[in-house]
Amino acid sequence: AFAFNPIPANFTDPGTIAQLQETFIFWRVAKGGIGLPNEGFPWASVMPPWEQHLTVDEIWKVILFEYWHTGYYPRTWD
Secondary structure: OOOOOOOOOOOOOOOOHHHOOHHHHHHHHHHOOOOOOHHHOOOOOOOOOOOOOOOHHHHHHHHHHHHHHHOOOOOOOO
16 A cells, blocks of 8 residues: 555544545545545545446445444534
């Protein structure tokens, strides 16, 4: 993973997945990180788009696993 530029995000860091809403994460998994508009910065990534390989349900399952695995919950509006 360290050969990627930029390196993948560390989701166990509370400054990553815990700060994002799940709809944003869905969009990033579906669209990937390559060629994102400037609005995607600082979340630049070499992750490929998965929308052609995973169903909507499968993408949500990946996201739910990431939250479960890290022990964080999606960000909510206070």
